[in-house]
Amino acid sequence: MSGKKVTFSDIADYTHFSKTTISRYFNNPEYLTPENRKIIEDALKALNYQENKIGRILAKGETELIGIIMPSMYMPYYSDVFQSILNQYTDFGYKFIVLSGDSNKRREENYIRELLSYNIEGLIILSHTLPSSELAALGVPVVTIEREDRFISSVNTDNLMGGIQAASLLYQNQCDAYFFIDIPVCPETPGYNRLVGFQTICRDKKLPNELYIQELGKGIENNYRGIGRIIDAIEMRHSDQKVGIFCANDTFAVLVEKYYFQRYRIIGRHYCLVGYDNSSIATEAIVPFSSVGQQTDVIARETMEILIGQIKKRRKDPECRLPVEHKVVTPILKRRDTSLPELY
Amino acid sequence: MSGKKVTFSDIADYTHFSKTTISRYFNNPEYLTPENRKIIEDALKALNYQENKIGRILAKGETELIGIIMPSMYMPYYSDVFQSILNQYTDFGYKFIVLSGDSNKRREENYIRELLSYNIEGLIILSHTLPSSELAALGVPVVTIEREDRFISSVNTDNLMGGIQAASLLYQNQCDAYFFIDIPVCPETPGYNRLVGFQTICRDKKLPNELYIQELGKGIENNYRGIGRIIDAIEMRHSDQKVGIFCANDTFAVLVEKYYFQRYRIIGRHYCLVGYDNSSIATEAIVPFSSVGQQTDVIARETMEILIGQIKKRRKDPECRLPVEHKVVTPILKRRDTSLPELY
Incomplete structure (x- = not known):
């Protein structure tokens, strides 16, 4: 790999072909015999030829x-x-x-x-x-x-299916009360259906449920404070029950786990937690939590x-x-x- | 924003200037009066003109x-x-x-x-x-x-300074034994100096220390198993001591915290932990750990x-x-x- 520009003339000199033949190699290679193509190919390597895509782009308009x-x-x-x-x-x-x-x-x-x-x-x-x-x-x-x-x-x-899977898993764990946590999302956004899937299962199975759909601010610190307020609200009325929590993403879920430990000294019992995305933080968490994975x-x-x-x-x-x-x-x-x- | 290409002719027709004037606007705008520049500018907006950088690139060779x-x-x-x-x-x-x-x-x-x-x-x-x-x-x-x-x-x-900061913090916490965890890194890589900084403090303060520099495999699961082997080795000989652990990145540190909980049911006592990078996982961890931040x-x-x-x-x-x-x-x-x- 060298910085010096290799021109068609250089390739022609090296191979003893005409410049027309070299140009043909690039633009209509089918006109050349396989032998001659091979000779030019080898020359390009020997000379460290650097293709100029910008030139080709102008000719064909295909920028890739x-x-x-x-x-x-x-x-x-x-x-x-x-x-x-x-x-x-x-x-x-x-x-x-x-x-x-x-x-x-x-x-x-x-x-x-x-x-x-x-x-x-x-x-x-x-x-x-x-x-x-x-x-x-x-x-x-x-x-x-x-x-x-x-x-x-x-x-x-398939966000609807994701929400259904998450709520079904909580249901299998026989929680007493079911919660969905997310920031406000407009119904046109596909992710909105995570909520719809959750509600579908809760309605079908007649599960007591609450939605916590709130602005949580920007950045982890703000998110953590917001999640903390939600968990406190849940614990105020459900501290003696097994709660099932579905978070619309893994970051919220990991903050739920953290807050339960920091505030209530509870790790991984009393609540059942499902996140969304199945990103690395779901595995790295001190008690790895279930999560709806996106492929x-x-x-x-x-x-x-x-x-x-x-x-x-x-x-x-x-x-x-x-x-x-x-x-x-x-x-x-x-x-x-x-x-x-x-x-x- | 429209898909149709607007040409210099279109702009000339719209403004009643010549094509030469339009071309001048793009290549030598200083030849035009501010008034005429404004007229062309407004026309570009009205026509939704899409600049063709590829053309300019060919002219000047400046691709940005x-x-x-x-x-x-x-x-x-x-x-x-x-x-x-x-x-x-x-x-x-x-x-x-x-x-x-x-x-x-x-x-x-x-x-x-x-x-x-x-x-x-x-x-x-x-x-x-x-x-x-x-x-x-x-x-x-x-x-x-x-x-x-x-x-x-x-x-x-400044990786040397980073290593020194990390080891000094462990020293302030009065640990009994000091450990450095990383995968093998060649001395030409700047990050190698994290180790050198750690060793500098250990030598200066005469601190008992060990290096765990081992291949940990690819992916979180393999990393976790490798970290687990290291923590087991440390605990085998230091279970009655306060151990200070400096991990060369936050991912290793979060896995140390996880393993201590999963295997020994210990959270955030007995060991003192410092990571590197100060990425979001250091904050999200159930017991947030100290970390050397990169700006x-x-x-x-x-x-x-x-x-x-x-x-x-x-x-x-x-x-x-x-x-x-x-x-x-x-x-x-x-x-x-x-x-x-x-x-x-």
């Missing part, structure tokens, strides 16, 4: 670039999904330009404009701020993950398949209408013995 | 693209640093093309070749596999973070400053020799009362 708009990676779920998307490079060859929006609508609009100026061929949206109607109007293939998706393609976990590798692959399909359509016909495709990925409940009753 | 090679984001430290780098976009305007190497040398060489083919102007290396001699030969500005950096620029936390926002900013400085040099003189700059960022020890002695 996909833009990603990320929210902040505070929740481990986002770095899990992001890592899974990056891993798709080996199969699809597309490269990712990544911008992080910090949930500022105006800023994200600028980010998208900036990405489009690089002739990205597609866009993956993981942030919340822009309505799908606006994203659909961009004119490039867009896939969103776990976001409002009325007018654009999406890949989502981030499947989600990433489905996302790329939709995107590449639409990109190919666009390459054939730049004016074609893009279909709106929705894929749903099965959640996988990871059971861990949160309650460890025999140990106390 | 920086490549990032990431390792897997298993440790929260990497997503913290990565997030901090993404945040630099608002100040520097450079965009990041990100590839994840999974510690495969050959694959990472291909990634870099691919990035260079997009005429990236600089490269940030967070993975371990490529020696700095090879990276220096690439011919683009390269900055590495917490990696072997003999021949390239780098930004590192990832400062690290990211210093990285960009070195990189942009070198990119500007290169824009002026493409053949110029790049300086090798090393910046060191102060670690910040976050003290948390790991031992909570009054509570037991």
Whole structure:
């Protein structure tokens, strides 16, 4: 790997072919015999030739670039999904330009404009701020993950099933009272169905339940204080009962476990806990808790398949209408013995 | 934002200026009066003009693209640093093309070749596999973070100071025996100095100490088993003493806390624990532990400053020799009362 630029002339000199032949190798290799292709290939290696994709892009308009708009990676779920998307490079060859929006609508609009100026061929949206109607109007293939998706393609976990699995597990543990903890989420967001799934089971089985849907502030400290207020409210009226708690993400769940220990000196008994995402913190927790797992590798692959399909359509016909495709990925409940009753 | 391409002709028609004037607006705006610039500016908005950076890139060779090679984001430290780098976009305007190497040398060489083919102007290396001699030969500005950096620029936390802070804190807690836990790291890696700092304090204060430097395998489960073997070995000989444990990262520390609870039913007494990175898991842990914090926002900013400085040099003189700059960022020890002695 060297910094010096190797030109077509250099390759021609080295191989004793004409520059036309070298150019043909890059643009119409089928005109060359396999032997001659091999000679040029070897020369490229010997000369450490550095392909100039920007040139090729101008010729064909195929940048092989996909833009990603990320929210902040505070929740481990986002770095899990992001890592899974990056891993798709080996199969699809597309490269990712990544911008992080910090949930500022105006800023994200600028980010998208900036990405489009690089002739990205597609866009993956993981942030919340822009309505799908606006994203659909961009004119490039867009896939969103776990976001409002009325007018654009999406890949989502089956959140309803996730909520059902979580509530069913609590029910199997024969809790006396059932609780759901989340921040306010609008019904158009796929994650809203975690709540609906929880309610479905509670209604079917006639389980006493309460929803704690509250703003918890930004950052762990604020989240922890908010979770603490909720647990105190629960304990005020249910301290003599076995409580079943379903948190809409693992971060809230780990804070529930922490608060029970710090405030009540209780670890893993009296309550039964289920988180969502099955991220590493569910395993690392001092008493590992059950969690509804999202198959981030499947989600990433489905996302790329939709995107590449639409990109190919666009390459054939730049004016074609893009279909709106929705894929749903099965959640996988990871059971861990949160309650460890025999140990106390 | 619309998908239809707006051309210079469209802008000329709309503003009743000539195409030459429009072109001048983009390439030599100083030739236009402020009034005329304003008219064209308003027209661009009205027409929803989408700038084509690829065109500008070809003209000036300034892609404003920086490549990032990431390792897997298993440790929260990497997503913290990565997030901090993404945040630099608002100040520097450079965009990041990100590839994840999974510690495969050959694959990472291909990634870099691919990035260079997009005429990236600089490269940030967070993975371990490529020696700095090879990276220096690439011919683009390269900055590495917490990696072997003999021949390239780098930004590192003062790891020696970090090790000293951690061991000093254990010493203040008057432990009877002192332990350092890490996987094998070569002495050229900046992080090696965490060990050196620990040893410095142990030697100065004549503290009985042992190093547990062992391969712990991949993934949390393997790490947990490995940590378990180490804690068992420590407890076999020090169960009646207060042990001080310094882990080279927070993930190992959280697993120490978990193992002590799961195996010995001990939480936060008997041992005193210090991690490294001060990532969110140190706060979320059921007994939050002390940790040597890396200032990832400062690290990211210093990285960009070195990189942009070198990119500007290169824009002026493409053949110029790049300086090798090393910046060191102060670690910040976050003290948390790991031992909570009054509570037991």
